[in-house]
Amino acid sequence: MSAACAATLLVIAKQPVPGRVKTRLTPHYTPEEAAALAEAALRDTLHTVARTPARRRVLVLDGVPGAWLPPGFEVVPQVSGGLDERIAAAFGLCDRGPAFLVGMDTPQLTADVVADAVRDPHDAWFGPAAxxxxxxxxxxxxxxxxxxxxxxxxxTDRTGAVQRRRLVEAGLDVVDLPVLRDVDTPADALEVAACCPPGSRFAAAVSSFARAGR
Known part of the structure; x- marks a missing residue:
């Protein structure tokens, strides 16, 4: 089994419920539209992970799964606590490594980026956000x-720097991945949609709301 196939791929996400997700997209988008964009980003992310060779695929979810969940995923509820606790607990689901975790905010991510990241053995992989x-x-x-x-x-704007420093100070061989932009604001949504691969659900949703005057 190759290194890529031996990896556990984790997606940490929140159920796309209006008023609970992507609140910084409002008032430019309504809460329902923001949730629709969140669902489209989550769908893109899950389908990307589904196309990536892996030993296991696990969705670590705050909420309950819906029709947006493709086959092939284990679904595990997130623990309570801060995001740091929830990320640590997600890795704790892995009985053996390596494990690679992504969120739901980068629908421009491609399967090649993930597969290439875990193909060669390293201590850690780090994907900085813009x-x-x-x-x-x-x-x-x-x-x-x-x-x-x-x-x-x-x-915070120093989260990535602190996390990467933790890895380095632990003596790990860290591989830096491409910088990607998270979808947090309306400007982010437009920029990320322009970078999405063909067939992106997120890009289609952004385009449909633009045609509606959003």
Missing amino acids: DGGFWALGLADPASAAALVRGVPMS
Whole structure:
């Protein structure tokens, strides 16, 4: 089995419910439209992961799954606590490594990027986000996540720098992945949609709302 096929792929996500997801997209988009964009981004992400060779595919979900969930995923509820605790717990689901975690905010992600990242053995993979956070974190030893992730300040413009420094200070060989932009604001939505591959559900949703005057 190749390194890519031996990896567990984790997606940490929130059920796309109006008023609970992508609230920074409002008032430019209505809460229902923001939730529709969140669902489209989640669908794109899950289908990308579904096309990537893996040993396991796990959706770590805040909420309940819907029709947007493709086959081939285990669904596990998120634990309570901050995002650092929830990420650490997600890695704790992996009985053996490596494990590679992504969120639902980068629908421009392609299967090739994920597969190439985990194809060669390394201690860690780090995907920086344009806003100073990170869109991906991979660990050859998932059991180390608790010590590496817990306590990292989340949702700040220094989250990525602090997380990467944790990896380096632990003596890990860190592979840096391409910088991607998260979808947080209406401007992000337009920019990310323009970068999505053909057939993107997210790009189609953004385009449909633009035609409606959004």
